[in-house]
Amino acid sequence: xxxVSQHPSWVICKSGTSVKIECRSLDFQAxxxxxxxxxxxQSLMLMATSNEGSKATYEQGVEKDKFLINHASLTLSTLxxxxxxxxxxxxxxxxxxxxxLAGAADTQYFGPGTRLTVL
Amino acid sequence: xxxxxxxxxxxHVQEGEDFTTYCNSSxxxxxxxxxxxxxxxxxxxxxxxxxxGEVKKQKRLTFQFGEAKKNSSxxxxxxxxxxxGTYFCAGRNQGGKLIFxxxxxxxxxP
Numbered sequence: 386x387x388x389v390s391q392h393p394s395w396v397i398c399k400s401g402t403s404v405k406i407e408c409r410s411l412d413f414q415a416x417x418x419x420x421x422x423x424x425x426x427q428s429l430m431l432m433a434t435s436n437e438g439s440k441a442t443y444e445q446g447v448e449k450d451k452f453l454i455n456h457a458s459l460t461l462s463t464l465x466x467x468x469x470x471x472x473x474x475x476x477x478x479x480x481x482x483x484x485x486l487a488g489a490a491d492t493q494y495f496g497p498g499t500r501l502t503v504l
Numbered sequence: 505x506x507x508x509x510x511x512x513x514x515x516h517v518q519e520g521e522d523f524t525t526y527c528n529s530s531x532x533x534x535x536x537x538x539x540x541x542x543x544x545x546x547x548x549x550x551x552x553x554x555x556x557g558e559v560k561k562q563k564r565l566t567f568q569f570g571e572a573k574k575n576s577s578x579x580x581x582x583x584x585x586x587x588x589g590t591y592f593c594a595g596r597n598q599g600g601k602l603i604f605x606x607x608x609x610x611x612x613x614p
Contacts, residue, residue, distance in 0.1 A: 427606070427607075428605060428607050495546045495548070498545075
């Protein structure tokens, strides 16, 4: 149980285009979803936290108009990178925390990540 | 801002040797979690420690949470090639935010 999927797993796009990444909790309801960015050989940096039905909370230094997050349902959150530039190339990972899971209530389950390359 | 420092950054061991990674927080944590990320993969949850001084074991892995709830360690006994990956600690602060350490990349020479 507690599976989180992400789509796409990788994407290559031209500079200036927008890219949407989907994060789904497959077998549980995710009350909270988190979006992280990870550069090569570096740690995970939290970008934003989203709760179903409300606006996302962005970390300091993360542009909310550039990284649009929508958490429209308890099983789906999307991250849209608008007007992507080469410096946005990174590994984007979502994680989900849900209620009523058999495991630790505090556990975050991570998706497989999306590798974005902006040319 | 609050930081979770993790050392060492890299560790190369011979198969069969032990391995330890350490995490230290600048503030008291409500809990600490450990994750393993294989090369090219995503973080996989290993364990969560909540109580002061808590020690948990998973086969050859021993996790410890300090008395002050500001530091933690992961010790692997007799490493195997399957242990290769990056181990991250992540501390949850009093405000509920999960802050990741920089990770320790473990390589095991057969």
